[in-house]
Amino acid sequence: xxxxxxxxxxxxxxxxxxxxxxxxxxxxxxxxxxxxxxxxxxxxxxxxxxxxxxxxxxxxxxxxxxxxxxxxxxxxxxxxxxxxxxxxxxxxxxxxxxxxxxxxxxxxxxxxxxxxxxxxxxxxxxxxxxxxxxxxxxxxxxxxxxxxxxxxxxxxxxxxxxxx
Numbered sequence: 001x002x003x004x005x006x007x008x009x010x011x012x013x014x015x016x017x018x019x020x021x022x023x024x025x026x027x028x029x030x031x032x033x034x035x036x037x038x039x040x041x042x043x044x045x046x047x048x049x050x051x052x053x054x055x056x057x058x059x060x061x062x063x064x065x066x067x068x069x070x071x072x073x074x075x076x077x078x079x080x081x082x083x084x085x086x087x088x089x090x091x092x093x094x095x096x097x098x099x100x101x102x103x104x105x106x107x108x109x110x111x112x113x114x115x116x117x118x119x120x121x122x123x124x125x126x127x128x129x130x131x132x133x134x135x136x137x138x139x140x141x142x143x144x145x146x147x148x149x150x151x152x153x154x155x156x157x158x159x160x161x162x163x164x
Contacts, residue, residue: 046102046152053096053155057112061128061163068092073115082112096153109159110149120161122148128163137162 059066067090073083081098094112113120123130130136138145139160145151153159 040101040103044103044105046104046107047098048101050099051096051102051107051155053153055094055096055153055155055157055159057092057094057109057159057161059125059161061126062134063164066126068094069116080115081106082115092159094153096155104152107152107154108149109151109153112153113149120149122146125161125163134163137164 057068059068068084070084070086070089072089073080074085079097081096083095083097084093085095096107098106110120118126120126122136125136128134128136136148138148138151140151141158151159
C-alpha cells in the first residue's frame, strides 16, 4: 500500500513539475514576442499576422528577358520566406510567405536577390554594371522608381528592372 501511495505521489509531482515548466516556458515566449514587437517602431510594421503576397518581377538586359529560377529559396519541404515555385517562376512570381510580425525590411527586394545569390542595386543587375553601354532602371506598376534594392515589395506589384 505504501509503495502505491509513493508511486502516486511521484506521478502527481511529475505532473505538477511538467505543468509548471510548460507555463513558465509559455510566459517566457509570450514576453519575448511582446518585447520584440515593442522594440520595433510602429511605422516599420507591415503586418502582425503574417502575409502571403505575390509580386511579379521581370528583368530585361538589353531587351532580353532574364529567367528567374524555379524553386529558388526551396530546399525539400523547407522554404525561405521569399521563394519561387515551378510553373510560375517563368512569369516572375515571387512568393512572399511570412508568419507573425512582418517588418518593412523583410519585404525589401534586396532580400530576394540575396536568396538568389545575385546582385541588384542602382549600379548593377545580375552581371550588368552601369557604364557607357547601359544603365540600370526600375519601374514599379509602370512608375519609375529610384528605390532599387530598398524597394519594399507589395502584393500584386509589377516590378520591371532593365539594363539598357
